[in-house]
Amino acid sequence: MTQHQAHERIADDPGEATIVARSDVVVVGGGPAGFSAAIAARREGASVTLIERYPYLGGLAAGGMVLVLDDMHNGDEVTTIGICSEMIERMEAVGACVYPKPEERGQSWDLYRKWARWGAFDFRAQTKPAPIVMAAAFDPDGWKRVSNDMIEEAGVNVRLHSWFSRTVMEGNRATGVICETKEGRQAIMGEVVIDATGDLDVAAAAGAPFVHGSYILTTVFRLGGVDTDAAERFALEEPEAYATIDRQAKRIMGGSWDFWWLKTPLPGIVWCNCPHMTGLDGLSVEDITKADFLGRKRIYALVEFVRARMPGFANAVVVDVAPQLGVRQTRLLEGDYVVTKEDVMDRVHFADTVARGRDYYTPYRAMLPKGIDGLIVAGRHYSATEAAQKQSREIPPCMAMGQSAGVAAALAVAGRIPPRAVQATAICERVRAQGGDPGDRPSANATILEKAA
Template sequence: MTPRETIAEEAGEARIVARSDVVVVGGGPAGFAAAVAARREGCSVTLVERYPYLGGLASGGMVLVLDDMHNGDETTVTGICMEMIERMAKLGLCVFPPPEERRQSAELSRKWARWGVFDFRARVKPAPIVMAAAFDPDGWKRVSNELIEEAGVGLRLHSWFSKVIVDDNRVEGVICDTKAGRQAILGDVVIDASGDLDVAAAAGAAFTEGGYIVTTVFRLGGVDTEEAEEFRFGHPEEYARIDKQARRIIGGSWDFWWLKTPLPGVVWCNCPHMTGFDALAVEDLTRADFEGRKRIASLVDFARANVPGFRNCYVIDVAPQLGVRQTRMLDGEYVVTKEDVLERVHFHDTVARGRDYYTPYRAL
């Protein structure tokens, strides 16, 4: 008997569990903001998220600095993002430089750089301190929940997008896999905020696949950050030598492989960066998770033995979500170009703004 390579699935039925004007798939920063904004505009909204928390890579991926909020001239990222920052700060779970300290200064760089709140793209040294925010992942989850409840968004966690509902070439909803079986959620508008273009791709939209480094972010406790920084500034050459070794052991990272967090003695490490993994392939995702943890273990051993301030460090947690930067990209009616970014072109149908760029609706 020849082994089968495929099986036929029965269509079956999915119970309709929600109907709303807007359905958002994905509760990361983009999906969460879309859901809250739509509800504030008077739409009924259902937000679907596969994990048991909101925040996506901000919380689950532990990307714990909101940077690129300032373009050198002005703070360009505000709105719901700024609401999040201000609420987390009131809880003591977010840190950002006050307006009077957002400028270039060696003294201010020494005070703030390890928070990751400097202009990463500046061509001058030290890089100017700008509006950016270091936050706690559970602070993000907590404030997200508050805003969702206050807005009145219908939230369905633990719901894994499975299939798109299309009728007469129009998306009318989604089907999710849950512990209770398949469930259907209907909406007049469906927003794909999955991060991997899961919904649009399933509906037949054209897209381009790309790849980039993936990262297993983690946090360390028991770190004497004051001692570590005193060593860095007091013995710059020795620090640079040790730091270079650490980054070689981790197998890839930015210059600042550890940054401060709002929690005393706790740092977050935006590494290891790893190449050669397809973030749409289960096999590659599994290998990346294993490889990341191996590199983390090696770095911790090295840091305890060699990095001042880290002798008593320990792993608090490893991000439950792998840091994926690029998979599927929608082939929109318009593609934002390098020139658009460099010239900061504003489009008539702009719906989002970043550090140096505007995103037109046609690109979505």
């Protein structure tokens, strides 16, 4: 039976759930957006419970091994700061992060040769060489380690191994969530709930409208035993021979970005953000199971090929495959405002802007579900068209969105008002006080078109 065929149904009484925690703010999802939201809310004085289904924090950054933080600059200006910047600095301090300092950013072939294999180039640039910009390559366990430290220091109540099941509603207001755990069904109650699940699980369960999108799935992996100096030398000194082998490698994978391998902070370990698989739904159990099996087959076929053919990869071994499948797009909220591709590409600035990426802006309305109170959405599942989301779903802007969501939730609790009544100007003021840039002051070199709230 396939996912498109009718399934038989049985009656299932969910019964009761034990209330195990109450806090001002409940954040569901410990990925970059949820982590940022939890810390931001706690720094504003709210009590916070963070719920995560996996045994670690980090989401697709750590568990999905999306090991480059990019889309956080506008020319020479670093635009995504705040908790994201803190994370980068703290990972660098423990040897888990590498990025070009300001004096090493710019456009030249020397800079490109030094930094391109770290992923620190402007991937949207149309010129060659692509400019080297602020982007950070990091180690996934370094992310987990620093996340734990920052969450503990902030005083957030964390509940791992808790799989979201249902949104608790009082009328049209979210008041908590139910999780499935080894101890049975557990309830976590709060004044404001933040959906940072990436798939809009909480808002969808609450009845919020959404669209169902899809994009490529990826089984990300890392290889060890790679002589990166030899591999880079081969690519630079014998570009035609390298290009031939590179094309064959990409055919074996069935899809990848231009650079299928990048360097990491660990010597001899390279990051492979591939293979890509199309036509699969990140919400379908059958499809994501297929992706896991198919991805591993392609990975080991690739390793066999490059060990035999690619200089520098003769001793390559699979170190690990990301425990989380690389899912880029599933449910997208239809919120009070839906961000369009034109909004992103034209750098539209909104009167209620509360977060930003490189040179695009997120209005607070795009984080609020229609017809649902007590709930804020932060992350790649925010209210945007499929085309707009593909341009604005990178990790740093999702962290900026999370930081603003956490601040908004805390302000709602403190003011005893619903999140929808919180003013964007108040959110921006507090985000700036926390060291972030909510985008309320648009870049001087951006084309600004005000869209009123």
